[in-house]
Amino acid sequence: MAKGIVVYYSRSGNTKKMAEIIAESMGNFGLKTDCKSVDQIKPTDLFGYDAIVVGSPTYYGGMAAPLKQMFDDLVGSHGKLDGKVGAAFSSAANIGGGNETTIMGIIEAMLICGLVVCGDPQGDHYGPVSIGEPDDRVRQQCQRRGQRITELTKKIC
Amino acid sequence: MAKGIVVYYSRSGNTKKMAEIIAESMGNFGLKTDCKSVDQIKPTDLFGYDAIVVGSPTYYGGMAAPLKQMFDDLVGSHGKLDGKVGAAFSSAANIGGGNETTIMGIIEAMLICGLVVCGDPQGDHYGPVSIGEPDDRVRQQCQRRGQRITELTKKIC
Amino acid sequence: MAKGIVVYYSRSGNTKKMAEIIAESMGNFGLKTDCKSVDQIKPTDLFGYDAIVVGSPTYYGGMAAPLKQMFDDLVGSHGKLDGKVGAAFSSAANIGGGNETTIMGIIEAMLICGLVVCGDPQGDHYGPVSIGEPDDRVRQQCQRRGQRITELTKKIC
Amino acid sequence: MAKGIVVYYSRSGNTKKMAEIIAESMGNFGLKTDCKSVDQIKPTDLFGYDAIVVGSPTYYGGMAAPLKQMFDDLVGSHGKLDGKVGAAFSSAANIGGGNETTIMGIIEAMLICGLVVCGDPQGDHYGPVSIGEPDDRVRQQCQRRGQRITELTKKIC
Numbered sequence: 001m002a003k004g005i006v007v008y009y010s011r012s013g014n015t016k017k018m019a020e021i022i023a024e025s026m027g028n029f030g031l032k033t034d035c036k037s038v039d040q041i042k043p044t045d046l047f048g049y050d051a052i053v054v055g056s057p058t059y060y061g062g063m064a065a066p067l068k069q070m071f072d073d074l075v076g077s078h079g080k081l082d083g084k085v086g087a088a089f090s091s092a093a094n095i096g097g098g099n100e101t102t103i104m105g106i107i108e109a110m111l112i113c114g115l116v117v118c119g120d121p122q123g124d125h126y127g128p129v130s131i132g133e134p135d136d137r138v139r140q141q142c143q144r145r146g147q148r149i150t151e152l153t154k155k156i157c
Numbered sequence: 158m159a160k161g162i163v164v165y166y167s168r169s170g171n172t173k174k175m176a177e178i179i180a181e182s183m184g185n186f187g188l189k190t191d192c193k194s195v196d197q198i199k200p201t202d203l204f205g206y207d208a209i210v211v212g213s214p215t216y217y218g219g220m221a222a223p224l225k226q227m228f229d230d231l232v233g234s235h236g237k238l239d240g241k242v243g244a245a246f247s248s249a250a251n252i253g254g255g256n257e258t259t260i261m262g263i264i265e266a267m268l269i270c271g272l273v274v275c276g277d278p279q280g281d282h283y284g285p286v287s288i289g290e291p292d293d294r295v296r297q298q299c300q301r302r303g304q305r306i307t308e309l310t311k312k313i314c
Numbered sequence: 315m316a317k318g319i320v321v322y323y324s325r326s327g328n329t330k331k332m333a334e335i336i337a338e339s340m341g342n343f344g345l346k347t348d349c350k351s352v353d354q355i356k357p358t359d360l361f362g363y364d365a366i367v368v369g370s371p372t373y374y375g376g377m378a379a380p381l382k383q384m385f386d387d388l389v390g391s392h393g394k395l396d397g398k399v400g401a402a403f404s405s406a407a408n409i410g411g412g413n414e415t416t417i418m419g420i421i422e423a424m425l426i427c428g429l430v431v432c433g434d435p436q437g438d439h440y441g442p443v444s445i446g447e448p449d450d451r452v453r454q455q456c457q458r459r460g461q462r463i464t465e466l467t468k469k470i471c
Numbered sequence: 472m473a474k475g476i477v478v479y480y481s482r483s484g485n486t487k488k489m490a491e492i493i494a495e496s497m498g499n500f501g502l503k504t505d506c507k508s509v510d511q512i513k514p515t516d517l518f519g520y521d522a523i524v525v526g527s528p529t530y531y532g533g534m535a536a537p538l539k540q541m542f543d544d545l546v547g548s549h550g551k552l553d554g555k556v557g558a559a560f561s562s563a564a565n566i567g568g569g570n571e572t573t574i575m576g577i578i579e580a581m582l583i584c585g586l587v588v589c590g591d592p593q594g595d596h597y598g599p600v601s602i603g604e605p606d607d608r609v610r611q612q613c614q615r616r617g618q619r620i621t622e623l624t625k626k627i628c
Contacts, residue, residue, distance in 0.1 A: 060549075061439070061579035062533055065540035071531040078531075079278040096443035096455075100414035101579050107268075108261065108532035108572050111276025111283055116309065119268025121236040125375070126268055129410035141410075152273065156312050217385040217392075218422035218596070219376055226379035235374075253600035253612075257571035258422050265375035265415050282532070286567035298567075393592040418579065425578075425590025425597055430623065433582025435550040440582055466587065470626050 002157045004033035004051035004149065007041060009064040014091035015055045017134050018142050022053055022089065025146025031153055038066050043073040050157040051085040051149050052115065054106050058092035061101040063109075071109045078113040085153045086115030087145060089128040103127040118152050120145065159314045161190035161208035161306070164198060166221040171248035172212050174291050175299050179210055179246065182303025188310055195223050200230040207314040208242040208306050209272065211263050215249035218258040220266075228266045235270040242310045243272030244302060246285040260284040275309050277302065316471045318347035318365035318463065321355060323378040328405035329369045331448050332456050336367055336403065339460025345467055352380050357387040364471040365399040365463050366429065368420050372406035375415040377423075385423045392427040399467045400429030401459060403442040417441040432466050434459065473628045475504035475522035475556075475620070478512060480535040485562035486526050488605050489613050493524055493560065496617025502624055509537050514544040521628040522556040522620050523586065525577050529563035532572040534580075542580045549584040556624045557586030558616060560599040574598040589623050591616065 006023040010016035016037070023035035031051060046052055056063040074081070088106035092099035103126045107117050119125050128141040163180040167173035173194070180192035188208060203209055213220040231238070245263035249256035260283045264274050276282050285298040320337040324330035330351070337349035345365060360366055370377040388395070402420035406413035417440045421431050433439050442455040477494040481487035487508070494506035502522060517523055527534040545552070559577035563570035574597045578588050590596050599612040 059546065060539070060542040060583050062539060062576050065536045065543050068531070068533060068539045069536035072536050075530065082278045083275075094437065095409055095445060096414060096417075096438035096440065098414065098439060098579065098583055100410060100412065101418065101440075101576075103410075104261070104265065104415065105533050105572075105576055108283070108569065111264075111274070112278070112531050112569055114276050114278035116273060116275045117268070118240075118273045119271050121239045121269070121271035123408065124410035125412060126265070126410065126415075131409060152313075156309075216389065217382075217426050219382060219419050222379045222383035222386050225374070225376060225382045228374040229379050232373065251594065252566055252602060253571060253574075253595035253597065255422065255426055255571065255596060257567060257569065258419075258575065258597075260567075261572065262376050262415075262419055265412065269374050269412055280565065281567035282569060283567065283572075288566060396592045397589075418575070421582075422575065422597070425588070426592070428590050428592035430587060430589045431582070432554075432587045433585050435553045435583070435585035440579070466627075470623075 002031055002050040002153050004031045004153065005049040006033060006035045006053040006055065007038055008055040009038045009067050010057065014130055014133055015057050018089055018091060018128060018130055018138065019055050021139055021142035022146045025143040026150050029147045029150040031150040038070055043070045047080045051153040053087045053149060055089040056102055056106065058090050058098045058102045061098035062105040063102055074113065082114035084115050085149060085156060086110035086117045087127055087149050091130040095131055099129045100126055116156060118148060120148060159188055159207040159310050161188045161310065162206040163190060163192045163210040163212065164195055165212040166195045166224050167214065171287055171290055172214050175246055175248060175285060175287055175295065176212050178296055178299040179303045182300040183307050186304045186307040188307040195227055200227045204237045208310040210244045210306060212246040213259055213263065215247050215255045215259045218255035219262040220259055231270065239271035241272050242306060242313060243267035243274045244284055244306050248287040252288055256286045257283055273313060275305060277305060316345055316364040316467050318345045318467065319363040320347060320349045320367040320369065321352055322369040323352045323381050324371065328444055328447055329371050332403050332405060332442060332444055332452065333369050335453055335456035336460045339457040340464050343461045343464040345464040352384055357384045358391065361394045365467040367401045367463060369403040370416055370420065372404050372412045372416045375412035376419040377416055388427065396428035398429050399463060399470060400424035400431050401441060401463050405444040409445055413443045414440060430470060432462060434462060473502055473521040473624055475502045475624065476520040477504060477506045477524040477526065478509055479526040480509045480538050481528065485601055485604055486528050489560055489562060489599060489601055489609065490526050492610055492613035493617045496614040497621050500618050500621040502621040509541055514541045518551045522624040524558045524620060526560040527573055527577065529561050529569045529573045532569035533576040534573055545584065553585035555586050556620060556627060557581035557588050558598055558620050562601040566602055570600045571597055587627060589619060591619060
């Protein structure tokens with residue numbers, strides 16, 4: 001049976017909240033999903049999942065270093081992720097502060113691993129974005145993304 | 158029955174050659190695929206396809222303006238592309254001349270339309286790249302990409 | 315004497331408003347600056363300026379096609395822009411809707427022309443972003459950017 | 472008197488070789504420049520330099536995690552880098568393997584710190600790229616970039 005994981009790095013708690021909403025939504029739509037901080041997993045744990053969602057605060061326009069280290073440690077084995085479903089999200093302090101480039105940086109790492117990534121024709125196209133603490137708009141975006149990831153994963157895996 | 162299209166803009170002929178190899182490969186793997194220059198289609202024609210592949214020369218780090226105009230003209234109706242499969246490729250004059258940012262620019266436009274995009278854990282991860290005229294390496298990358306797009310389209314559509 | 319230009323494409327008027335604020339700020343800080351819609355200039359007109367600021371609505375994660383055409387038409391002569399100062403800004407309908415990738419796409423085109431681009435350690439780091447109509451926050455970001463562009467231009471040119 | 476630094480992360484030695492060529496070129500053109508592996512510096516050491524050049528292997532489309540950690544550790548103090556000159560370079564295993572997105576990721580981090588970044592109208596526009604071990608083409612690109620960084624730094628600082 002297909003399984004999902006949401007991996008996040010969070011200091012303020014905002015990215016963690018987004019992670020929990022997405023993971024809960026994925027579960028509600030029928031994809032059993034774990035939700036873990038990056039320091040609770042080994043990179044190779046990702047091989048056991050069909051959908052991999054990665055969330056980071058917006059630090060200098062890219063994912064936080066511990067998440068980048070998780071990807072870097074996959075060198076030589078990332079082919080095992082080929083064909084799985086991937087998605088990304090980010091929390092940021094400011095509009096225009098690097099949230100989109102952070103999400104696209106995660107998506108680029110995922111494409112290099114051979115993951116399949118979906119956009120969204122509405123709302124936060126590349127992936128959910130929160131400016132500051134997640135509000136109702138962000139909650140709705142995260143739930144919607146969880147649903148879309150789940151539907152795609154059911155088709156592919 | 159699922160159908161694909163490869164849309165390209167080409168002046169030197171290099172992008173066109175890549176387009177033809179990808180389209181032929183998609184056909185060989187079982188996805189009937191049209192191959193057209195951007196001036197041969199209307200943007201709304203894209204609604205009739207299940208897999209959409211877009212190729213551009215590398216001009217100033219982004220897709221050629223006529224291809225960007227094709228996307229811009231979808232405003233208000235791009236939701237009809239939601240869930241289709243997308244992929245991108247580029248030819249360039251030089252290494253490091255903007256080919257990856259051109260491909261990622263096309264992928265960003267596709268994600269905004271709700272397309273599903275796949276990477277590749279080997280070779281040209283984001284999409285096939287040719288430096289100058291397509292050689293054997295590029296031909297193999299284009300054929301491989303055609304196969305991967307086809308396999309994903311069969312799963313999703 | 316150094317001169318600047320702000321070139322924009324605008325349909326809703328939001329990008330135009332941002333352009334006017336930036337151009338006015340550049341003038342106030344001592345850099346005589348023209349403000350023109352992209353259809354009012356020839357691409358080669360850019361050679362006559364020391365600072366070039368380009369603004370676009372956020373269309374599919376990249377600059378509007380007429381602005382991309384302006385860059386594409388510089389092929390063969392863009393070396394004449396080498397060493398000038400560049401900057402970018404964007405208006406968008408939504409947070410996370412592609413405004414940062416639009417700005418970075420313009421910056422990538424500028425780097426390919428050899429322009430010198432500055433960020434900002436505060437606020438809208440890559441360039442001013444407006445979500446919807448420019449408000450006080452956006453006005454302040456645009457004024458600040460106009461000042462920074464002017465100061466850099468005076469040092470370099 | 473103005474000073475420069477080239478900071479790199481390297482395992483194969485390719486990025487280190489590029490770093491040394493760039494640093495030597497900067498010195499030859501008159502900017503005294505240190506060349507250090509990221510593990511030999513503290514992030515706050517960067518405050519003492521006028522030109523900061525960062526080089527990374529191409530890992531998953533972005534800079535290596537230890538370099539990202541260097542930037543992440545600047546949170547709260549990156550304003551001290553405002554107005555300095557920045558540049559980036561990368562070595563990669565393959566064409567189309569993520570080298571441009573790696574360089575642009577470094578440039579995005581630099582823009583967020585307020586650095587001033589220059590492109591190049593010829594060759595490797597965003598920054599020098601080596602596919603595999605640096606060859607004569609790469610050596611020439613690195614020397615040229617070192618010259619350009621130095622000339623810009625002398626104007627600004």
